[in-house]
Amino acid sequence: xxxxxxxxxxxxxQEGRISILNCDYTNSMFDxxxxxxxxxxEGPTFLISISSIKDKNEDxxxxxxxxxxxxxxxxxxxxxxxxxxxxxxxxASARNFGNEKLTFGTGTRLTIIP
Amino acid sequence: DTGVSQDPRHKITKRGQNVTFRCDPISxxxxxxxxxxxxxQGPEFLTYxxxxxxxxxSRLLSDRFxxxxxxxxxxxxxxxxxEQGDSAMYLCAxxxxxxxxxxxxxxxxxxxxx
Numbered sequence: 001x002x003x004x005x006x007x008x009x010x011x012x013x014q015e016g017r018i019s020i021l022n023c024d025y026t027n028s029m030f031d032x033x034x035x036x037x038x039x040x041x042e043g044p045t046f047l048i049s050i051s052s053i054k055d056k057n058e059d060x061x062x063x064x065x066x067x068x069x070x071x072x073x074x075x076x077x078x079x080x081x082x083x084x085x086x087x088x089x090x091x092a093s094a095r096n097f098g099n100e101k102l103t104f105g106t107g108t109r110l111t112i113i114p
Numbered sequence: 115d116t117g118v119s120q121d122p123r124h125k126i127t128k129r130g131q132n133v134t135f136r137c138d139p140i141s142x143x144x145x146x147x148x149x150x151x152x153x154x155q156g157p158e159f160l161t162y163x164x165x166x167x168x169x170x171x172s173r174l175l176s177d178r179f180x181x182x183x184x185x186x187x188x189x190x191x192x193x194x195x196x197e198q199g200d201s202a203m204y205l206c207a208x209x210x211x212x213x214x215x216x217x218x219x220x221x222x223x224x225x226x227x228x
Contacts, residue, residue, distance in 0.1 A: 004156075034216055043118070043205050043219035044157065089156050100145065100209070101170065102217065104156030 003027045004092050006105035014113050019077040021108050023090030026071065030092040034102070035064060035075045038087045047088075048075070080112045118220035120206050126226045127196055134192045135223045139208030146189050147217060148181055149205040150174065157205055163189060164211065196227045 005024045013019045021035075031052040036044035050057040050064045050073070057064050063076045077084055087109050091102040119138040127133050139146045144165050149157035160179070161171045165186035175181075178196075183189040193200055203224050207217040 006156075036219075041221075041224075043120075043207075043221045046216040046218065049216055091156070099170075100211065101147065101159040101162060101172075102149075102157070103159070104149075106154065106156050 001026070002106075003030075004090055004103050004105040006088075006090055006108050008108050009106070010109040010111070012111045012113055013080045015082060016079045019075075019080045019084065019110055019112070021075040021077075021088050021090075021110065023073045023075075023105055024071060025073075025092050027092070027094070027103070028071070029094040029097050029099075030103075031097075032093045032095045033064070033066060033073050034091045034093075035062075036089045036091060036104075037084075038089060038107070044089060077110075080110075082112045082114055085110060085112045118206055118208050118218050120204075120220035120223050122223055123221065124224045124226075126228060129196055129198060129227055131196055132192065132194045133196060133225065134190055135204055135206075135225075137189045137191070137206030137208075137220060139188070139206070140218060141187075143208035143210055143218075144186065145209045145211040145217075146183055147207040147209075148189070148191050149207065149219075151203040151205060151222070152201075160191075193225075196225075198227045201225055201227045 034049040035047040038044045087107045090105040147162040148160040151157040163183040178194045203222045205222045207219045209217040
């Protein structure tokens with residue numbers, strides 16, 4: 001069963017505009033959420049995270065929003081830049097339940113059009 | 115210390131052979147994780163260590179797979195009697211284990227079983 005879902009396999013956005021990547025989860029024990037960015041032939045690189053006690057976390061051009069009631073989170077990138085083109089993975093863990101392993105979604109390939 | 119290091123980067127092996135991968139985590143990190151990623155999927159958890167203790171193993175880790183972290187520093191992942199279905203990217207990650215800190219990933223070992 002897919003506990004973390006990224007329903008959009010790909011997304012194309014014009015440079016300078018906002019990119020919005022979405023993620024849904026089903027496991028109510030998840031309390032820590034992360035976004036990773038991955039370039040081909042490299043390991044995932046951490047981007048931003050959010051704890052379930054918050055509903056928003058911002059870091060420069062990147063903002064993650066968490067809607068616990070809907071079990072939904074989103075990553076906003078603004079303004080989008082060509083270097084943002086990569087595959088983005090949403091991940092979740094149940095840290096307060098002593099479980100640190102990450103459960104990943106299937107990824108969204110973001111392409112920024114110059 | 116430049117991050118999590120994995121060796122080799124690529125491995126091609128014949129079906130039925132044994133292979134071993136190595137991961138060197140970030141030096142002050144006591145948690146070490148192994149994940150596997152196949153095409154079109156997100157990374158899937160295999161196992162993790164706190165220092166030298168293996169704390170959790172996924173059911174994905176069949177009895178042909180074994181992981182060790184003998185001195186709580188580097189780790190090895192061995193696959194015996196490889197099968198074509200073992201072809202994947204094997205990712206190692208490390209973390210301090212503190213709440214609110216993320217796992218850092220290595221660049222992965224790409225295994226191809228022919």
